[in-house]
Amino acid sequence: MSRAAHPIEVESYRILRSQVDTEGLPPGTRAVTERVIHASADTDYAADLVCDEDALHAGHRALVSGAPLVVDVRMLAAGITSRQCVVALDLAPASSQGLTRSAAGIRAAAAEYPEAAVWAVGNAPTALRELIRLAASGVLRPALVIGLPVGFVDAAAAKAALRESGLPALSNRSAKGGTAVAAAAVNALLCWEPVR
Secondary structure, three states: OOOOOOHHHHHHHHHHHHHOOOOOOOHHHHHHHHHHHHHHOOOOHHHHEEEOHHHHHHHHHHHHOOOOEEEOOHHHHHHOOOOOOEEHHHHOOOOOOOOOHHHHHHHHHHHHOOEOOEEEEOOOHHHHHHHHHHHHOOOOEOOEEEEOOOOOOOHHHHHHHHHHHOOOEEEEOOOOOOHHHHHHHHHHHHHOOOOO
């Protein structure tokens, strides 16, 4: 979808590109990387993000064709500027059977959206772990998983597990991430216009 950029955004991207060379990145990877850096003012993401160009194209196609967009928490949904989201946490049952509420929400959302949705996790590593487990068991077949949870406990390891899972994915190597970063990645895919 086309949109007019505000002059502050234009200047922000100019400064970003003066500090980080993104010109050699594949187009989807560049769009996501620049948007994440723009949203976080953290140029380390240029080396920290792990993007799969084919997965980004698949995620973009799914989003523009109207596939469901499932996010782990409301804070992430609030950062998606042009699309309705399903918030997995809102679907979590009162009794979570030993799971965190975030993981229980992912399990409930997977029951409703098992095929071809785009999933974004920006908060809880337990949500990402449950999503990977459900996909490994054949319950869930996502178009793309944006796995960018944040935290000192299991965030980096959960993202490594996502990369090892073989799922179409976007992640990062470090413990940093969060809802603003995940929202930036989704917004990049929503605004991106691949050359045909």
